[in-house]
Structure formats: C-alpha cells, structure tokens
C-alpha cells in the first residue's frame with residue numbers, strides 16, 4: 313500500500329471533527345469469522361442464502377435456520393476482536409463526533425471497546441419473539457449462554473417465547489426484510505453530517521447499507537476505503553487503501569494522530 317495514500321488519509325482523519333466508520337464482514341475476517349462473498353470461503357459460496365437467511369426459510373424450516381445461526385454464534389463467541397476492531401475503538405476515543413455503523417451481526421466491535429455501534433443488519437445476540445418483538449427476551453429452551461456447538465447445518469429447534477409460546481427468531485435482518493428504521497435513520501444522519509467516512513471490509517453491493525458512503529460523498533465528506541479488493545465504492549472514494557483491516561487501520565490511526573502531534 314502506498315505510503316503517500318496512507319499519509320493523505322491520516323491527515324484527513326487526524327483533522328476531522330465528525331467521522332463515520334462503516335464496516336462489513338471484512339473487518340471480522342482476520343478474527344476467523346467468514347465473510348459472505350469472498351471466493352470459496354464466503355458463507356454464500358458454501359450455504360444457500362435463500363434456504364437460511366429469509367423469513368420464508370425460517371417458516372419453512374425453523375430448526376435448520378436456528379441451527380445455522382447458532383453455529384455462526386458459536387464461531388463468533390470463539391473469535392476475538394482483531395487490531396482493526398481495536399483501531400476503530402481508538403478512533404471513537406480520539407474523535408468525539410464519531411459514529412460506528414456496522415453491517416455485521418457479531419459483537420466484536422463491542423468487545424473491542426466501541427460504544428453503541430449501529431447494527432444495520434441486527435445481531436446474533438438479540439433473538440426475539442416472532443409474534444411480538446416487544447415481548448421480553450425470556451425464552452423456554454436454548455438461546456442465551458454458550459451456543460450448543462452445533463456443526464454447520466445441524467437442525468436445532470428454536471426456543472419458545474415465555475410470554476406467548478411463539479417461536480423465537482434470530483435477531484438478524486434477513487434478505488427481503490426492512491432494516492431497523494431507527495438504525496438506518498441514525499446512520500444516514502451521521503453520513504450527511506460527517507467530514508470523513510471510513511468504509512472498511514464491505515463489498516458495497518447490499519443496499520441500503522451500500523448507499524451510506526455515497527450519501528457522505530454527496531454531502532461533501534472525504535470517503536476513505538480500506539479493502540484488499542476493488543469494490544463498486546471505489547469511484548466515490550477520495551482514497552482507496554488496498555490492504556486488510558487489521559494491517560491498515562492501526563497504521564492509519566498511528567499516522568493520523570502522529571500527524572497532529574497528539575500522542
């Protein structure tokens with residue numbers, strides 16, 4: 313990765329007053345959590361999204377969908393935040409006007425110390441009653457605590473809601489479902505108001521999340537991308553840093569505050 317590009321990005325980040333960081337599956341790749349669309353390793357190269365990540369799939373075979381989410385939750389629970397997650401938590405402490413937005417359903421940002429990241433696509437740690445999301449999160453059967461170490465594709469019956477005995481569903485946003493309104497509104501507002509947006513480890517093909525960097529660019533912000541591969545977001549970015557999150561972000565953060573003479 314060119315040093316010149318990193319220094320320019322560091323200058324922008326180091327002097328920013330409002331920063332948005334948008335992350336995708338790539339930020340967790342170096343923690344051992346598979347991405348969705350990367351070659352053979354991506355989840356969608358190995359599993360059928362239509363059979364595992366839609367409301368129809370859950371209604372057709374809840375045990376398969378629940379089992380698969382428990383497998384993903386088990387993998388995430390065994391993973392640790394990487395230097396990329398830690399660097400983002402540092403940005404949040406350095407720039408008080410910063411907002412972290414993630415498409416990821418893992419809890420690695422929180423475990424790295426990031427406060428209140430906006431989860432656009434929900435969370436594997438927020439299951440809820442199918443009948444009424446307002447029902448208290450108390451369930452009969454397995455949901456919280458250590459996942460049952462299912463191997464991929466094993467069927468596990470979802471728990472039942474303690475209030476109404478309806479099925480409990482994973483708290484993730486499935487294909488064809490709307491994003492949580494409050495999260496999306498907060499994300500768009502932060503993108504409109506920021507002066508620098510960092511987009512990290514997303515392929516930029518899933519909307520409306522992929523719109524966020526474009527909203528920021530249209531509002532005059534400098535968009536910086538961290539991704540080892542080119543994406544459709546390249547053309548809205550002022551700087552494309554070709555590298556992995558765990559390598560590029562710590563270097564960027566170190567350079568940014570070195571640039572401003574703040575240790």
Ligand code: APR
Pocket residue numbers: 335336337338339341342347348349350354415416433512513514515516517518538539540541543555556557558
């Ligand atoms: N560091 C940075 N970027 C990486 C790394 C890494 N170590 N490894 C892979 N990447 C990049 C890939 O080049 C790719 O552009 O991360 C991106 C991952 O893309 P996807 O797998 O498509 O993940 P994402 O963009 O988060 O998907 C969006 O799609 O399947 C749905 O709901 C799911 O939130 C997800 C959404």
